[in-house]
Amino acid sequence: MNDEPRRRLAGIAPRPGAPKPDPILIVEGTSRAFGGLRAVDVEWLEVERGAITALIGPNGAGKTTLFNVLTGFDRADAGTWTFDGVPLRGRRAHQVARAGMIRTFQLTKALARLTVLENMLLAVPGQRGERFTGALARTWRGQESRNRRRAQLLLDRFGLSPMSGQFAGTLSGGQRKLLEMARSLMADPRLLMLDEPMAGVNPALRRSLLDHIEEIRNEGATVVFIEHDMDVVMGISDWVVVMAQGRVIAEGPPAVVGRDPVVIDAYLGRGAKADR
Amino acid sequence: MDLLRILTDSLRAAVGVSAAAYALAAAGLNVHFGYTGLLNFGHVAFMMMGAYGTAVTVDQGGPLWLGLLVGVAAAALLGLLLGIPTLRLRADYLAIVTIATAEILRLVARSHTAEPLTRGVFGIQQFADPFYALNPIPLGRYGFGSFNFSHRQLWVVLVGWAVVALVLLLLTALMRSPWGRVLRAIREDEDAARSLGKNVFAYKIQSLVLGGVIGSLAGVLLAVDTQAVNPDTFVSILTFYAYTVLILGGAGRILAPIVGALVFWFLLQLSDGLLRGAVEAGWLGSLIEASDVAAIRFALVGLGLVLLMALRPQGILGSRQELLTDER
Numbered sequence: 001m002n003d004e005p006r007r008r009l010a011g012i013a014p015r016p017g018a019p020k021p022d023p024i025l026i027v028e029g030t031s032r033a034f035g036g037l038r039a040v041d042v043e044w045l046e047v048e049r050g051a052i053t054a055l056i057g058p059n060g061a062g063k064t065t066l067f068n069v070l071t072g073f074d075r076a077d078a079g080t081w082t083f084d085g086v087p088l089r090g091r092r093a094h095q096v097a098r099a100g101m102i103r104t105f106q107l108t109k110a111l112a113r114l115t116v117l118e119n120m121l122l123a124v125p126g127q128r129g130e131r132f133t134g135a136l137a138r139t140w141r142g143q144e145s146r147n148r149r150r151a152q153l154l155l156d157r158f159g160l161s162p163m164s165g166q167f168a169g170t171l172s173g174g175q176r177k178l179l180e181m182a183r184s185l186m187a188d189p190r191l192l193m194l195d196e197p198m199a200g201v202n203p204a205l206r207r208s209l210l211d212h213i214e215e216i217r218n219e220g221a222t223v224v225f226i227e228h229d230m231d232v233v234m235g236i237s238d239w240v241v242v243m244a245q246g247r248v249i250a251e252g253p254p255a256v257v258g259r260d261p262v263v264i265d266a267y268l269g270r271g272a273k274a275d276r
Numbered sequence: 277m278d279l280l281r282i283l284t285d286s287l288r289a290a291v292g293v294s295a296a297a298y299a300l301a302a303a304g305l306n307v308h309f310g311y312t313g314l315l316n317f318g319h320v321a322f323m324m325m326g327a328y329g330t331a332v333t334v335d336q337g338g339p340l341w342l343g344l345l346v347g348v349a350a351a352a353l354l355g356l357l358l359g360i361p362t363l364r365l366r367a368d369y370l371a372i373v374t375i376a377t378a379e380i381l382r383l384v385a386r387s388h389t390a391e392p393l394t395r396g397v398f399g400i401q402q403f404a405d406p407f408y409a410l411n412p413i414p415l416g417r418y419g420f421g422s423f424n425f426s427h428r429q430l431w432v433v434l435v436g437w438a439v440v441a442l443v444l445l446l447l448t449a450l451m452r453s454p455w456g457r458v459l460r461a462i463r464e465d466e467d468a469a470r471s472l473g474k475n476v477f478a479y480k481i482q483s484l485v486l487g488g489v490i491g492s493l494a495g496v497l498l499a500v501d502t503q504a505v506n507p508d509t510f511v512s513i514l515t516f517y518a519y520t521v522l523i524l525g526g527a528g529r530i531l532a533p534i535v536g537a538l539v540f541w542f543l544l545q546l547s548d549g550l551l552r553g554a555v556e557a558g559w560l561g562s563l564i565e566a567s568d569v570a571a572i573r574f575a576l577v578g579l580g581l582v583l584l585m586a587l588r589p590q591g592i593l594g595s596r597q598e599l600l601t602d603e604r
Contacts, residue, residue: 073467097473109468111461113598121454122461123472129454130474132482136446140454167598187472 002218005051005238006253014252014260017044024049024191024222025070025101030079031246032062032069039065041246042079047191052213052223054233054254057243058267063226064106066243067195071103072096083191098125102189106196106226108176112169116160119168119179120151123186151186158182158212174205181212192216194225198232210236230267234258242266277557282549284423289545293429293501295537296436300494301518302525302533303443307487309519310527311451313463314483315367318358318374319491319518321381324510325350326492327499328385332393334403343403344496351492355485363480378512386507399506407500432501439497440534443490448530450486459483460528491518520581526591528598535592543580547573 012018023046032040040062047053055063068074070081072093080089083101091099111119124147129140155161158178163171168179177197184192197213198206214236217223227233233240233254240257242250244266250257257263289295301323308314329347334340358377362370385394394400411431417424425433450456458479461469466476499505521540525532551569554560564572590596 071471073470093467093470094473094475097471102473103471105467105471109465109471111464111468113464114457114460118457118460122457122469122474125473127454130458132450132455132486135450135453135455138449138453144454170597183472 002214005048005217009048009051009239009253012252014250014256016248016251018046018251020046020048022049023047025081025083025224027066027070027081028079030066030069030081031077032065032074033077038246040069040076042066042243042248045241045248045251047222047224048239049222050217050220051238052217052225052236053239053241054237055224055226055241055243056228056230056233057249058228060245061243061266062246063228063243064195065246067103067193067226070096071101071193073103097187100188100190101193102184102187102191103193104180104184104195104197106199108173108180110168110171110176110179113167115165116155116168116171116179117148117151117164119183120155120186121147123183124150125187147186154182154185159208174201177201177205177209178212181209185216189221191222191224194223196226196228198227198229206232230258277550277553279553281422282546282553284421285549286542286546287423288425290538290542291433291437292541293432293436293497295541296433296440297494297497297501298518298521298540299440299533299537300436300443300497301491301514302521302536303440303447304487304490304494305518305522306527306529306533307447307459307483307490310522310529310532311456311463312459312480312483313367314363314480314487315371316374316484316487317371317515318376318378318512320510320512320514321354321374321378322351322488322491323495323498323514324378324381324385325354325488326495327505327510328394328495329492330496330499331400331403331505335395335400336393340404340406347492347496348489351488352485355488356481359481359484363477363484375512375515378510378515382507382510385510394507397507399504399509401504404500404503432497436497436501439493443493444530444534451530494518520577523591524581524584526594529591529593532591532593539592540577544573544577547576 008021012020025047027042027045030040030042031038057063065074069076072091072095076089080087082088083099086099088096088099111122114122121144127140128134128143134140152161152164155164158181160175160178160182163175168176171179181197197209201209213223213225237254240251240254241248242257242263249266250260250263301319304322305316305319308316326347329350330340330343333343333346358374362373384390386397388396390396408428408431411427413427413431415427417426418430419425458469458474461474462476462479470476521536522532524539525536548569551564551572552566555564555566555569590598
């Protein structure tokens with residue numbers, strides 16, 4: 001286990017909006033309302049580079065909405081956020097992805113009638129053959145065979161290579177989660193935003209997904225993942241951010257956040273402290 | 277009833293100019309619907325651009341080749357105009373806008389205001405003579421027995437199917453490339469494509485324009501064959517014949533337009549011949565009259581399509597596994 005990011009974050013005061021030594025993402029005054037409901041209202045949030053940050057909170061806390069806003073799938077009513085120093089507000093989803101911030105979805109989006117390998121190849125950025133004129137020029141073939149080799153390596157790592165020629169729609173729910181994660185790695189993410197990667201997954205596969213997430217971090221990418229089961233995040237995250245009712249109500253190392261009475265309140269309601 | 281005659285007539289229809297034109301129309305729809313998942317219900321508008329672009333240009337004194345270019349360019353422009361406002365919206369909006377646009381264009385072409393260009397309800401005739409002047413085939417009839425074409429028909433048929441072949445070759449190259457992969461990804465889930473950095477809107481526009489241009493070639497072919505354009509030829513039902521051809525063949529398959537068009541025109545002519553034969557022989561009594569046949573044969577083709585959907589919903593060329601693969 002690589003505890004370097006954890007050590008780097010150890011000295012930071014565990015309070016909402018805490019500054020980090022080397023943030024890759026800084027969110028400032030960002031809000032999104034649906035009618036009268038303030039789904040997201042984040043005053044300040046920094047995500048440390050090269051660490052695994054868990055974004056937790058009860059249902060309806062605004063975690064997914066925050067993801068949608070940051071990745072260009074939804075618009076913010078106010079606020080700014082910068083990714084590696086580049087302001088991203090107003091960028092469209094594909095532009096955000098090209099900048100290196102790749103997201104996955106809570107409801108897995110395997111492209112059912114593409115093969116597993118095609119799913120992987122699709123994700124590679126900067127393909128000459130994806131341009132209309134480039135597609136006809138056929139100069140994309142060299143690039144394609146290099147991508148193919150890389151995809152095979154990743155499929156091996158995620159245990160999906162036996163299925164590489166099958167339609168993704170034939171995979172089980174858990175395999176789709178693995179495919180989506182592997183596919184997002186093909187896009188060379190600097191920041192990987194995983195929306196409930198462990199939802200609806202059996203315990204054995206959950207362990208393997210967690211291992212993959214750690215490996216991704218150890219290779220140098222930054223990971224933010226949404227989870228609402230607190231126990232899952234304890235072992236793996238270097239930092240935990242807790243949202244409730246659209247706001248960041250606490251953040252800190254997992255052990256500290258797990259004991260925080262504010263967090264326990266948010267999860268279990270007031271008066272539940274005694275049981276915990 | 278002359279069964280041999282009916283069969284050869286049906287075969288002639290299956291490989292005829294109309295079949296080639298519908299194969300082209302369906303190939304355009306295949307780009308839209310089969311590969312990108314765009315619901316274009318106004319394909320006839322693209323066909324009309326091709327036909328009228330050609331006819332009007334020649335009628336105004338331009339050469340035929342320029343007419344072809346004008347028709348294709350008009351279709352590309354129509355694709356842009358339709359796509360830019362609608363393709364950011366949900367799929368059903370494109371369907372509504374395209375079907376309405378097709379009707380509007382037809383009504384404009386037949387209106388009094390447009391008469392200086394389109395000659396209104398009278399349409400334009402005899403604009404394709406230069407094409408027939410190029411015919412290298414010597415005068416005569418070609419074929420076996422009653423399965424034969426005049427040198428003039430044969431020339432259009434050959435050119436028509438040659439264009440179909442070229443278009444399908446182009447589409448094969450495109451759909452096997454990473455570009456085609458992005459289109460299919462958009463068909464499956466456009467948000468997933470977006471999340472991987474693909475500019476979904478730009479691809480949809482390209483798809484709409486490419487399929488529209490191919491559809492316009494179908495219109496040019498029909499116009500050149502009959503040497504006539506008339507607004508009332510370009511009614512919405514043509515769009516749905518093209519869909520029938522595509523779905524018969526199997527949407528999302530390169531060769532589907534050819535197979536679908538052959539089967540569609542063969543069955544249409546066969547049922548027509550059989551019904552007429554039966555009416556003439558008096559077998560149907562007063563149940564069906566000769567004047568009803570034209571309508572009833574379409575009902576039969578519809579019935580055939582219903583049976584196909586029940587027994588082989590993926591179409592003739594489609595893969596059953598692909599169909600059963602659901603989104604879950």
